[in-house]
Amino acid sequence: MGACCRDAAGSIGGGDLCEELRWSFPWSRRCCLLPICGSLCMALGGHDWWVGAVALWVRARCRSPLATARRVLFVFSFQLHLVALNAPLSGSMRGIRGADFQCFQQARAVGLMGTFRAFLSSRLQDLYSIVRRADRSGVPIVNLQDEVLFNNWEALFSGTEAQFRAGVRILSFDGRDVLRDSAWPQKNVWHGSDTKGHRLTESYCETWRTDDGVVTGQASSLASGKLLEQKVSSCQNTFIVLCIENSFMTSSKK
Template sequence: SSVVSVPGPPGPPGLPGSPGYSNPVRNSTQCLEAHRAAEGTLAYVSEKGGELYIRARNGWRKIQVCVVCDLYQLLRSLHLVALNAPLKGDMRGIRGADFQCYQQARSMGLTATYRAFLSSHLQDLATIVRKADRNDMPVVNLRIVFIGGEVLFSSWMSIFSGNGGIFDPSTPIYSFDGRNVMTDSAPEKLVWHGSSTVGIRLTTNYCEAWRTADMAVTGQAALLQTGRLLGQHVRSCSNHYIVLCIENTYVGNSHQRRN
């Protein structure tokens, strides 16, 4: 015969267990973990109303809302970069110099517009950057440290205050191919600019609008070791000196390299 078991009365309740563990960052970043990304990469997750993450060495970390505005300010900057080789005064005019800035920037995957840091018969140096970007964006070098670069000047117009464009000469100025022109092998660290200390063209000292390398013609240059980007040194246009390029319009994150 079969025996029917009758359940007894319920026992006393057990001790409360430990609370469950929830890691919202892990939940939000599960989709990110499937993708390999370089350290410093930013990612936007649309769940939970939208969250921003950065790839750290040990995984993804959430960026708190309170620092997003600071992050935005870091992104807003104008890059000052040297051409890969020094040039004589004959640059085929300002358009030729501008084209070299454009060409070398594009060859490195930089999508912003770069123009030569020079005065000419067509322009005063101080007016190259558009008015909306002249006062509220720092001028930085090309070194990517998390986001942005190392600050050379607090703003574009601060260069032209009349003090000769004072900056810290220990801060590197990089060429498009990554050399620090402040410490490379070039014996003279001079940069052409053809300008006064307030960024106005000097028509007698800009190598005939950057169209001649004649030894008898002169151009205005600055000696970088002195920490003055607009130093007033008159030199023969036959010399090979550094030519700088300025990102003349901030356009979102266009300073970042494209893969």
């Protein structure tokens, strides 16, 4: 696929297509998606006869590299992003819909076009079921910088309490390392689940609607390197809230 892209780029004098061309989308400050290149390469097997057609299409749609100072990459890859909200939250999140909406807003703000849902179990939702069934076993889970946290979604629920790869950071939508940044003084993440990703109805802050100190929610310490450690915590605590991209799509990113 990469060779196909380079051939197409060479035919318009642009060098490596994935490095040289810039293409701005109206809905994002900086984007990096040109699925037609990867799709056609895979579908047509890289035959020379269509390279010229791709080059003409690119010439018509893309700006000259000199026309803009933005550096944009074209990405065609299979992955699901796991990203933290930009601030910690107590157990009072206006319910699961309130948490989901914050995930949606902050993802769009940085140009991520996938569907992001809060990494939480609730009254009608098990954490395990959030990701689309077809994408649970074959798609890696990555952070905002595409560093692999887990080989796939099912790996989180394999009995390890979702132990993520050593040295890989959990990043917020604005790019901060939540384990190191002082904006998250308590290095714990809400989840409301057991180790298999099933809801714990007595430990999800009354469906994420209360910060009452006597009510509890299930959480995990990121210091342990796990996302599903079983730690019962008061809902008045302000912890990290994660968002998971729930189905694969080609999405624009910085």
